[in-house]
Amino acid sequence: MTEDVRVYVEEAPGQRTEVSGPTDMGLSLMELLKASGYDIQATCGGMALCGTCHIEVLAGPALDEPSDDELAMLESLPVMSQGSRLSCQIRLTERLDGLVLRLMPQNT
Amino acid sequence: MNSISTDICIIGAGPVGLFAVFEAGLLKLRCHVVDALPQVGGQLSEIYPKKPIYDIPGFPDILAGDLVNNLMRQIEPFHPTFTLGERVEGYRKLDDGSFVVTTIDGTEINCKAIAIAGGLGSFEPRKPAIEQLESFEQGKGVYYMVRDPETFRDQRLVIAGGGDSALDWTIFLANVAKEVTLVHRGTTFRGAADSAEKVKHLHEAGKVNLVLSSNVTHVHGNGQLHAVTITANDGTATELPVDSFIPLFGLTPKLGPIEDWGLELEDNAVKVNTLDYSTSEPGIFAIGDINTYPGKLKLILCGFHEAALMCQGAFKHIFPEKKYTLKYTTVNGVPTL
Numbered sequence: 001m002t003e004d005v006r007v008y009v010e011e012a013p014g015q016r017t018e019v020s021g022p023t024d025m026g027l028s029l030m031e032l033l034k035a036s037g038y039d040i041q042a043t044c045g046g047m048a049l050c051g052t053c054h055i056e057v058l059a060g061p062a063l064d065e066p067s068d069d070e071l072a073m074l075e076s077l078p079v080m081s082q083g084s085r086l087s088c089q090i091r092l093t094e095r096l097d098g099l100v101l102r103l104m105p106q107n108t
Numbered sequence: 109m110n111s112i113s114t115d116i117c118i119i120g121a122g123p124v125g126l127f128a129v130f131e132a133g134l135l136k137l138r139c140h141v142v143d144a145l146p147q148v149g150g151q152l153s154e155i156y157p158k159k160p161i162y163d164i165p166g167f168p169d170i171l172a173g174d175l176v177n178n179l180m181r182q183i184e185p186f187h188p189t190f191t192l193g194e195r196v197e198g199y200r201k202l203d204d205g206s207f208v209v210t211t212i213d214g215t216e217i218n219c220k221a222i223a224i225a226g227g228l229g230s231f232e233p234r235k236p237a238i239e240q241l242e243s244f245e246q247g248k249g250v251y252y253m254v255r256d257p258e259t260f261r262d263q264r265l266v267i268a269g270g271g272d273s274a275l276d277w278t279i280f281l282a283n284v285a286k287e288v289t290l291v292h293r294g295t296t297f298r299g300a301a302d303s304a305e306k307v308k309h310l311h312e313a314g315k316v317n318l319v320l321s322s323n324v325t326h327v328h329g330n331g332q333l334h335a336v337t338i339t340a341n342d343g344t345a346t347e348l349p350v351d352s353f354i355p356l357f358g359l360t361p362k363l364g365p366i367e368d369w370g371l372e373l374e375d376n377a378v379k380v381n382t383l384d385y386s387t388s389e390p391g392i393f394a395i396g397d398i399n400t401y402p403g404k405l406k407l408i409l410c411g412f413h414e415a416a417l418m419c420q421g422a423f424k425h426i427f428p429e430k431k432y433t434l435k436y437t438t439v440n441g442v443p444t445l
Contacts, residue, residue: 043228043361044155052360072298076271078236078357080293106360 030088046088060099122150124396124411125225133186144195149176228361249333269356275303384421
């Protein structure tokens with residue numbers, strides 16, 4: 001039995017909520033955030049095609065480099081920061097433990 | 109003003125809306141379908157036409173675009189009519205219990221029942237966070253999509269964005285506008301290498317201005333846009349005179365005007381009775397991703413089932429005196445209207 005991985009959602013500066021999920025179900029970070037009640041549309045169902053699960057990684061462990069498809073989608077959004085990622089493209093693994101992120105506003 | 113008369117006005121031309129046409133057709137009900145997008149298919153056509161779908165009965169896998177094409181073939185015998193590229197704004201109920209659905213462009217659809225199959229809502233352009241941007245909408249210089257390229261004939265244009273549509277329209281409008289400037293936050297275009305190459309060539313040929321590592325940060329004008337400020341990532345700002353500014357940052361779905369229809373909502377979705385997918389307003393039904401009920405699953409498969417039951421409910425609403433006997437298509441084939 002694997003331990004759940006814990007990630008932290010920053011809802012306002014200094015205000016973080018812990019969410020945790022299993023690492024043995026092939027879930028993505030987007031699926032964990034949705035299941036935790038966060039308002040993420042994920043219109044395309046996790047294919048890096050819509051940008052509606054855009055997050056900003058604020059701190060935590062190093063992640064795998066984004067794919068070209070993910071970068072292409074991020075490039076097409078009005079706002080992109082150094083830590084911008086599509087949460088649907090990040091697999092939930094033990095390596096994510098301690099990740100701090102914020103949800104990016106949907107219309108910008 | 110365009111006026112249409114039908115039995116059911118289906119709002120949304122996604123797979124569920126299209127299949128509702130088929131189910132309505134079996135009951136000899138005419139349908140008119142309205143969608144804000146210029147083509148049928150909803151998300152399937154707009155966002156992922158090449159995505160394989162694995163949970164459509166009878167199809168081990170089918171591309172989203174092919175499913176839309178098949179649905180269009182399936183509903184052909186019922187001759188549905190369409191209003192595409194127009195967003196539904198509102199409706200009014202007449203004394204006889206029928207409805208008039210109105211679109212943003214003034215089209216009116218007289219109908220006896222309304223089926224909202226709006227998916228995630230209408231796809232609206234993502235707007236960059238620029239102060240006063242909205243005051244230049246409605247033909248005053250800011251456009252989020254190119255409906256008619258001739259609008260920009262001989263104009264000075266600034267296009268912002270790094271996706272395919274920003275590149276494609278830069279290429280196209282280079283031959284229409286007097287001056288085209290493409291502003292992109294990054295230094296590379298990852299979407300379509302071919303389009304990026306064409307833009308580079310146009311830039312080298314002096315036909316397009318390419319401003320990279322920059323954003324449009326301010327818009328200026330007095331009732332009509334006359335300039336934008338482009339700020340480079342190093343903070344350098346330049347004011348550029350323009351006639352039109354076209355930010356192209358893709359589309360994002362929103363519930364839209366249906367939110368203000370007075371229907372009972374929950375979590376940004378329309379609450380329905382699973383008996384017939386009726387909403388809190390008699391004669392208005394909601395099917396597919398736009399509705400919610402206990403146990404709701406946002407699957408195309410479930411939307412098809414909802415469409416079938418909704419049409420039964422719509423039939424009873426339209427013809428309360430008529431008795432309907434379920435006929436199987438295997439026995440009767442597909443009737444035409």
